Amino acid sequence: MTEKNEVRTEENKVISPVVIKRLPRYYRYLGELLKNDVIRISSKELSKKMNVTASQIRQDLNNFGGFGQQGYGYNVEYLYNEIGKILGLDHINNIVIIGAGNLGQALANNQEFDSNGFKIIGLFDVNPRLIGMTVRGVEVYDIDMLEEFLRENDVMIAALTLPASKATKVAGELADLGIKAFWNFAPVDLNLPEDVIVENVHLAESIMTLSYRIHSK
Amino acid sequence: MTEKNEVRTEENKVISPVVIKRLPRYYRYLGELLKNDVIRISSKELSKKMNVTASQIRQDLNNFGGFGQQGYGYNVEYLYNEIGKILGLDHINNIVIIGAGNLGQALANNQEFDSNGFKIIGLFDVNPRLIGMTVRGVEVYDIDMLEEFLRENDVMIAALTLPASKATKVAGELADLGIKAFWNFAPVDLNLPEDVIVENVHLAESIMTLSYRIHSK
DNA sequence: TAGTCTATGTCAAATATTTCACATTTCATT
DNA sequence: AATGAAATGTGAAATATTTGACATAGACTA
Numbered sequence: 001m002t003e004k005n006e007v008r009t010e011e012n013k014v015i016s017p018v019v020i021k022r023l024p025r026y027y028r029y030l031g032e033l034l035k036n037d038v039i040r041i042s043s044k045e046l047s048k049k050m051n052v053t054a055s056q057i058r059q060d061l062n063n064f065g066g067f068g069q070q071g072y073g074y075n076v077e078y079l080y081n082e083i084g085k086i087l088g089l090d091h092i093n094n095i096v097i098i099g100a101g102n103l104g105q106a107l108a109n110n111q112e113f114d115s116n117g118f119k120i121i122g123l124f125d126v127n128p129r130l131i132g133m134t135v136r137g138v139e140v141y142d143i144d145m146l147e148e149f150l151r152e153n154d155v156m157i158a159a160l161t162l163p164a165s166k167a168t169k170v171a172g173e174l175a176d177l178g179i180k181a182f183w184n185f186a187p188v189d190l191n192l193p194e195d196v197i198v199e200n201v202h203l204a205e206s207i208m209t210l211s212y213r214i215h216s217k
Numbered sequence: 218m219t220e221k222n223e224v225r226t227e228e229n230k231v232i233s234p235v236v237i238k239r240l241p242r243y244y245r246y247l248g249e250l251l252k253n254d255v256i257r258i259s260s261k262e263l264s265k266k267m268n269v270t271a272s273q274i275r276q277d278l279n280n281f282g283g284f285g286q287q288g289y290g291y292n293v294e295y296l297y298n299e300i301g302k303i304l305g306l307d308h309i310n311n312i313v314i315i316g317a318g319n320l321g322q323a324l325a326n327n328q329e330f331d332s333n334g335f336k337i338i339g340l341f342d343v344n345p346r347l348i349g350m351t352v353r354g355v356e357v358y359d360i361d362m363l364e365e366f367l368r369e370n371d372v373m374i375a376a377l378t379l380p381a382s383k384a385t386k387v388a389g390e391l392a393d394l395g396i397k398a399f400w401n402f403a404p405v406d407l408n409l410p411e412d413v414i415v416e417n418v419h420l421a422e423s424i425m426t427l428s429y430r431i432h433s434k
Numbered sequence: 435t436a437g438t439c440t441a442t443g444t445c446a447a448a449t450a451t452t453t454c455a456c457a458t459t460t461c462a463t464t
Numbered sequence: 465a466a467t468g469a470a471a472t473g474t475g476a477a478a479t480a481t482t483t484g485a486c487a488t489a490g491a492c493t494a
Contacts, residue, residue, distance in 0.1 A: 024422035088432030106319035199427035205241035210416035215305030288460030
């Protein structure tokens with residue numbers, strides 16, 4: 001029996017969420033190395049740069065297969081590409097942003113997403129002052145156009161950058177329209193069907209943990 | 218011997234980071250309950266709402282002392298306030314934002330921070346087109362004014378919403394000026410002295426884990 | 435080509451985290 | 465006032481995660 005939202009490799013092995021969370025960081029460091037024309041790296045060298053244990057790097061990577069070579073280490077470009085594939089960055093992932101305020105615009109302006117295959121193809125808002133404007137070539141549409149837009153475009157992800165008061169309702173509507181993945185910036189927990197994936201970015205929670213660490217010293 | 222960056226209660230007990238990360242979510246749910254005039258709640262009821270185990274809630278809270286009463290449960294307002302104290306939300310935490318682009322402005326506009334005691338008292342940028350403008354009553358200053366500003370104001374936290382290429386250098390300068398806590402939105406790992414606290418918000422890493430879950434189904 | 439050295443992949447041990455289970459306390463009802 | 469039900473706080477068990485250790489494959493040198 002497959003549990004809800006479980007994540008498995010081709011061999012049907014369950015990968016721990018903590019491992020998955022670390023992959024993008026490996027990917028970033030490997031990208032840096034690649035940019036600096038580094039050809040190969042050992043888990044020991046990488047562990048020193050990243051301030052983690054070499055053992056953890058090897059264990060993490062071995063969840064997905066043997067990418068290294070004994071006595072040699074890892075080929076940077078190969079490992080970079082393999083992790084990219086694991087993360088699904090070898091696909092174009094079309095994104096719509098719901099809420100074209102500062103945060104929505106900030107996401108649309110972020111080049112880092114583009115360069116990793118995340119393509120923002122539309123911003124949506126209710127505010128007539130925003131509708132029709134363009135952010136880095138991406139148009140802001142009336143949210144009433146969303147249904148039609150989703151019919152005509154292959155959208156993988158909806159980013160929710162709107163007030164919490166509206167997020168739950170809009171998310172439900174989007175799920176009904178077939179959106180299966182949400183990147184949620186609103187400070188609520190969306191309650192959606194089991195097969196829908198939600199990644200939360202709760203900024204207030206983030207700064208509260210920072211505050212905790214400041215005041216507990 | 219106290220390890221670097223360890224976080225302890227008054228009794229000198231080490232609190233696990235995973236517990237700390239969950240506290241703001243409890244705080245949010247309790248705030249909702251409070252708003253809805255709920256007087257008391259049991260760990261069981263709360264666990265159902267939050268989709269965690271009751272046992273985890275009780276274990277988490279007991280790290281900080283007994284806030285509940287057997288046979289009764291937890292008083293919502295009391296528990297809300299106690300968690301707020303644990304998180305340091307009973308203080309005003311002054312924040313400066315370095316980088317007044319969309320993301321910096323989005324943070325300045327976010328009312329949720331205000332209402333939890335986080336007060337944004339200045340935005341800083343190098344862009345002359347931004348300098349002098351005002352976001353929700355907060356002025357954008359020339360970054361050259363930063364040193365003077367920090368001398369005259371009690372700033373707890375610097376939010377870094379600037380390009381990765383500049384973040385490392387600016388963070389180092391701010392640390393030299395005495396800033397002890399950074400909320401880092403740039404996609405780099407800051408390398409700062411051990412006593413400096415860094416909370417990272419790596420948005421690209423967040424969406425990559427979302428992508429992973431989409432493509433691994 | 436042989437020998438030495440390096441560094442992976444992996445098993446096992448050590449830690450950390452979560453869940454279970456229950457004694458005890460308190461609430462609520464009769 | 466007595467009884468039953470509810471729910472905490474807390475040890476202990478069960479899981480999960482991280483670290484350590486090393487046999488072995490393969491790189492590199494001479």
